[in-house]
Amino acid sequence: MTVSKRRASREDRVVDLPALERVGSAPVLAPTEELHLTTRSAHQDLFEGPPSGDRPRRRRKLTPEDHAATILSMLAGGAVALTLRVLLDQNGILGTLLWWYLSALVVFYILVRDRSDTEGALDRIVTVLIWSAGALVAAVLAWMLAFLFVKGIPALTGGFFTHDMSTVGPLTPGGGGEHALIGTLEQVGLATIVVVPVAILTAVYLHEIGGRLARPVRFIVDAMSGLPSIIAGLLVYTVWVDGRSFSGVAGAAALAVLMLPTVTRASEEILRTIPDTLREGALALGAPQWRLIVKVVIPTAMAGLVTATILGIARAVGETAPMLLTAFGSDSVNTNPFSGPQSDLPLFVWKLIRLPNASQLERAWSGALVLVLLVLVLFVAARYVATRSQRKLRTTR
């Protein structure tokens, strides 16, 4: 019965075919119109009211059932974890949390599977796993920042930026990290000025020009990025500082050694993202290669190159070990990076955090907070400057 019906409908379609061939001429419109009307009468409710009354139906990723399942599994998991805690006589909070998470996951799986099927439940479980991995990382970061703020805020007054530690006794209040902030800005600034051109030119060589030396150069850069920072300090100490004086610029040299591979490799990766069609477009206009690099590749990659530089700065700004051997540290402001020991924020923190007095510990935490804020401000400012011109170009009317 069904077979014959299907066959009949297929024959109908065959009969219709010649009519379909006349698509575009006027008579064909009639059956389309008819079809349209049938559709319309079958779904009359969708055509009621003015078109402006249409309400968009957005697919929601999480339904109320999902929320219920999440809450229920959290509760059940909590119960399991607490029971185990009592039964096994556990004391640690970490173990309980782990049991809570695992048993909640199992309950969640069972709840979702009952509602849909195994495949759907597995999909949800993987979603939860990925989501919680992201949440864990974000939580660790947020916890660190919060910790830093709570510990660092008390001693972070205006005076922190205008006083050094030269006149501060073990118990006297006041003092600050002016000398350390100046030192960090000068040392990292000097290192950046040296590193950025060298690193970007090296990246241009590695990716745009290439040649027989590209592979060994890339290998050396990779090996350099694994260099323990104390080695960079030792190197500068041995060939430069030993026998002469500690100085900020010696610290900058050590930082440059550490920044160079980071910025080079990050820049090379950025250049890799520039499509070859742009290079071909420029060459086909008769551009010599150096004009192509200066006028097309570097401007297109600018935002990424700035990010690469910031990555290098972030790597360098917190270095402590090499600075002990090069800048050495100091309690008073030394604005001249080319002569005499100079402090910086990591040295400031390192020196004060080992002291017993509470006021010194507070200053150390403030120093750490300033260090983090410095990186944050640099990052935001540089990204803003680098993307401003591009945002302007991207705007459509």
Added chain:
Amino acid sequence: MTSIADDTLEAAKPRGLLHAEGEPATLDAIAVSAWFGSSKVLERCTLTMAARRVTALIGPSGCGKSTFLRVLNRMHEVIPGAAISGRVELDGDDIYGQAMSATQVRTKIGMVFQKPNPFPSMTIGDNVLAGLKLSRTQIPHRHELIEECLTRAGLWNEVKDRLHEGGMSLSGGQQQRLCIARALAVRPQVLLMDEPCSALDPISTRVVEETIAALAHDITIVIVTHNMQQAARVSDQCAFFLVEELRQPGRIVETGETKKMFEEPDDPRTLDYVTGRFG
């Protein structure tokens, strides 16, 4: 007689040309073979692309049309391991000879690519001038030049109020016409187009084809296309490329006037291809 013909041609050119246009030149490929590494992809292709005419290169995928096109303005050698033999002459001068550098060749023989590739870091206006800036040529009347090139590429009316926006803010078809305008600004004698419409919708394709028809008066055009109707519409003469056996280099099977190639070609394989029996 000649002077009348010249006058007609002069009148056909758009007005407001600011500096002397390079006269359209004849491009001659003589026994051109091409390699990628050790594999030969083109064998002894000989083709004359006459001045003021549109030559279409047709043939199935992988038969070496694009490679041939890239040999014509020395873009082939940009690819590592690429090599050629034979000669390519621009009005009798060997473009692979000592007298001309690759960059000089490319300013005389412009190219438009399959995918539109405006420079994202430049505005629409700067994109038009990019070729001159890249080759460090003085630009005396920049606004007039921008207007002229965009007009010739059929884009001026759409972008005249937004020259300071980014090149990427345009639609795909507009981007491709921007790339044509960019190529024209260098005043090339020959314009090579590598499937310029394959990434475009039918309406943009029509506009680009109209642009090609308008440009054909004062520039030599060579176009690679997979679209037979397009080849029939825009070209004066055709060259049919084919790989006869697997792993063999591509060859030119037949060349001739477009009308003849589409209606009564000498080679049965050409007929099969243009009528859609294979490829």
